[in-house]
Amino acid sequence: MTETTLVCDTPSMLTMPDPPCALVLRTDFSNDATWAAVCAASSALSVEGFGATLSFVSDRAFADLSVEQVVALPRVADRGFLFLVDHVTITNPEMPLVVLDLNVEPGRWFRVVPAEMWGVENNLTLANLDFRDFADRVDPDGVFRGFAG
Template sequence: MPLPQPDDLTSLVLRTDFGDEGAWNAVRAALDAADDHPHATYVSDLRFAGVGVQDLVAEEAAADEVEQIVHLFLADAATMKDPGHPLLAVDLSDEPGRTFRVPARWFPDISANLCIANMDFAEFADAADGSGTFRGFDQR
């Protein structure tokens, strides 16, 4: 079954941790508050509970080309526990399986640039700090 398609000019935010409904609501609120425009298509489907990056890469590689998406963001256990709600950005196209963390405040900028192909996934991943988290291009 292919991954859900995000709405036009938004990125897929896929919930993989279902242990705390309040944390999921907080993640969504933080992402929505980061910008005036919607940048996320939220998917909370138990079939994705605990799914790993490589599972998603394999699922996407098996999908028809017209159904494939090139990136997504996971709301995993680390996202739910951290007060900054850093999503796990996942490349599904150029370097399948490459990841970096994205605090909620940076999500709109990254999502917008990836959705319009203004920048590549690697540009953000390469700018991540030593912990693997993107904190802006001047914060490394």
């Protein structure tokens, strides 16, 4: 797990972080223990031994940003997607993170439980599957919990 803290002089200078791995951006700072649990659960290997390659960014400059505000952030690099840890992630017992499309349909998003992040991250990073392959297969509550059968 890589955690990065960025320092920004003013909100107007805020840009999308550019870590070396898939970005997990914290926007809710209400519970540090749950943030740590989300990081641990997201980094855990699957029963098959697969894991997500993630960079965790915890910087209060991003506090309370909406999906729309995150999509609008200037970018240093061409990043296709990112994960957000928002208020729902922190308060829901399943800790579902937002998966946000930044390229094909910027602003389109769905949620994923930490145990399935490895599949989303691996396949989107390698372009084995497209964003819509996951987004179109969420449960009725908008959360991806894996491919059925």
